[in-house]
Amino acid sequence: AQSVTQLDSQVPVFEEAPVELRCNYSSSVSVYLFWYVQYPNQGLQLLLKYLSGSTLVKGINGFEAEFNKSQTSFHLRKPSVHISDTAEYFCAVSPIRAAGNKLTFGGGTRVLVKP
């Protein structure tokens, strides 16, 4: 079984400041890792994913995340946020070599970008 912990439920940040959203996971098997964003009244949109290779993953909208296997973490970062980045962000994992899709999500981090 897998579990995902997002350490911050809310992160207020000023516009043009950097932001880091923390994600730790626990799993008895190897996993793939994902970050999704949910804007108000919308579904989820994939920001980036780590499958293999370089541990630094670049995604859409200027976001990047670093996979750290020893610390079982997958923290999301953006060097300079915009008002439009106000949303809820979800970290998720999926077991490698499992049949089918079954994402396990963290509790989410709500980012509020202030002018």
Place this chain on the structure above:
Amino acid sequence: KAGVTQTPRYLIKTRGQQVTLSCSPISGHRSVSWYQQTPGQGLQFLFEYFSETQRNKGNFPGRFSGRQFSNSRSEMNVSTLELGDSALYLCASSLAGNYQETQYFGPGTRLLVL
């Protein structure tokens, strides 16, 4: 290419009733997954269908069921609704349902049980 569509977008029901939600995946996608999102429990996996067969199931009671049609459209049904079933129900589609694929989510159906 059109995205994942879900109907209806909003629904109000009373306890004891049943409800059916619909999801049309992206054209060509054969895997459809359903998730429940609530403030208390967060996002939880309900089930996944691929080629009209349920391939994965989450930890939900038997009141929650689903099916998939030959055109990959999927429906989920909740019988004997309880207040706690109030949630945003999201469906997601992917090409073949492989574990590393990107899932594309629809906007969700918001269900309110009174």
